[in-house]
Amino acid sequence: MKSLDHPLIVCAFDDLPDPGAREFTIGSGDWPLKGFVVREQDQVYAYLNRCPHAGHPLNFKPGAFFAPQTKLLMCSSHGALFEIATGRCVAGPCSGAALISLPIERIDRYVLLAEDPDLLASHLS
Numbered sequence: 126m127k128s129l130d131h132p133l134i135v136c137a138f139d140d141l142p143d144p145g146a147r148e149f150t151i152g153s154g155d156w157p158l159k160g161f162v163v164r165e166q167d168q169v170y171a172y173l174n175r176c177p178h179a180g181h182p183l184n185f186k187p188g189a190f191f192a193p194q195t196k197l198l199m200c201s202s203h204g205a206l207f208e209i210a211t212g213r214c215v216a217g218p219c220s221g222a223a224l225i226s227l228p229i230e231r232i233d234r235y236v237l238l239a240e241d242p243d244l245l246a247s248h249l250s
Contacts, residue, residue: 133238135162146190148174152242160227162236165209169236171227172212173249176200178219
């Protein structure tokens with residue numbers, strides 16, 4: 126079992142409400158990896174926290190990733206709506222585009238990034 130201070134731990138699974146989302150920053154240097162995880166029932170998905178339309182973070186406030194009264198993710202800058210499970214934009218200025226998925230895994234009760242964050246960040250910048 127990996128300890129809670131493991132550098133790739135994003136969060137404890139039980140810390141994510143259902144549905145719920147949480148942003149994270151992992152990595153070093155000037156450009157650490159900035160992403161978010163989102164839970165829907167027993168599934169967890171991770172995405173780069175960048176709208177495909179203009180490159181802004183999706184959330185305006187910490188944890189604010191959902192459109193009101195829906196189970197869709199929303200970009201707070203332009204109102205684009207995204208499916209949780211696929212990251213596909215279903216409405217808004219980037220309709221048909223998708224969020225960039227990040228590799229994660231669940232080990233015991235933790236959600237971890239499955240690849241080196243510095244390598245991921247360098248490929249996604």
